[in-house]
Amino acid sequence: MFIVFSFNKKSGFTLAEILITLGLIGAVSAITIPTLAYNYRAKVLEEQYRSTYSDLKQIGAMINLEKGDIGEYANGLNSLGDWEKEVIGRLNGGGKLQATSVTDVTDDKRNIYRNSGANPGPFAFNLNGGQLAKVGDVCDNGSIWSDSKGRLWTFNFEMRIICVDVNGAANPNRLNIDTFAFIPMSAKAVAAWVHDDQAHPENYSGEIVPCDLDVITRKGLSNAYPKVDTVFDPKKSYTNGQKLSGNYTEVNNKNGNWKSAYDACPFFGPVENVAPTIGYSAGKSAKNRDITSSNNYWKDYINYK
Template sequence: MRGQAARLAFTLAEVLVTLGIIGIIAALTMPALITKYQKKQTVAQLKVVYSILNQAVELSVAENGEMQYWDLDLLSGFSRDFEEKYLLPYIKGISKSNNSEKVWKKLDGEYDNWASYEPSRVQYTLPNGCLMSFYRLYMLSSTNPANFDKTNLAILVDLNGYKGPNRAGRDLFVFTIFPLAKDAQGKVMAGYIDQCGSGAKHYKLTRDDLTTKGCATCNSDYTGFGYGCAALIQKDGWEIKDDYPW
């Protein structure tokens, strides 16, 4: 009996050690697995929104003609006439949100004040819980004709609505319509414009430029506004790479 008890005790000790090892391995691997899942989920949601927006533009072009012939003067000022005429009617199930909360954190987690630029901004909700709002940049009054094709409607997207982290590159992304850009006709483009670097449209930048330059790109050093992160994900084949500022 004593020998049997000893063997049983030894077996129990082995089980406890094994469980301890499993616990340690789980503690080490679970964060990585969770992050991997979150990245894949983010990309999947981003692709859905991108598809919804492009389908809406295609329908609008079919009914209203090519983008360059739309009434671009509607982009001036703070009115919502442009998106209400050319975009919202073609997004199935979209509705105006009753929540006026304006939250946008930069890549480093600091608050960005872009939301304060247009006090009349309205937020819209999709059936999948995604939140959208719109900003307008009217450049047709510029003294430099080279700036005309920067006239745009920027679409700010929060993939999971008002849930956290409300942070650029994580659940907050930007897509843009450039009605006068020849290489963006009839499309919604990922990203925006590099506001303090080259001033180039994000979809035209190289991957290196998107990750290392400017203040509105998708810098891998976690600085800046992160408006170009959707463009980086798209450029990487709809994947979040290891050097992405996550």
């Protein structure tokens, strides 16, 4: 009689194989997870912007129906308070916030918020003739309002500007990233403000660019803004402040590199003038980066920062 012994070989992974696999998983995760996070954050900002603009279009439609042309009506109001009530009164929930309250709005939210001891921002710059000069705040800081969606609203009466921080006090608190300026246009619509609206009767003179002063200061820049998209030749020698082909002015920054305020704030005017277009009304389209469903505007910003 023969006794048959059956040996069952157990299969498994060695410790080295497991460690290699975990390393590969970690490497792939390190590459893909940040990308997914960027895409998600970008999509959230985009949806918040579009939701806000949709709400403003509805407000504009109601004012058109009840009061007549929204641009003419807004310009005919006598006070900032009247303009605030006209817009805020058509939103749900929320109320007026205290700009000096630690629980509401604090100093570090300098994009549209401040208290009496802080500098306001963002600023509007007059860049006519290549000379950078602050001409005023993009958003008024008299009152800050909230709504049921957690957005923060403030107003500037001079151009009837409506400023909205679409994600509330959450970061990044950057103009044209999560904070947008809108103006009522004569084309019976509310348009996102790009940087100038020359036909507006109360417009500032010259080229107006809303941009974050902190960015320009931090980059060591001063008076520069290209009027058109033009390729700069780094091999060519330029004099500080020289106009290039009549298109734009470059300045020399602290490090001796040719840069411009436009370079420091590439997202200064990305928003599309969604309602009016040239030839139809006073509105102008963006010269730089229009927000469309097909581009990666917010994702590019997150990567840029």
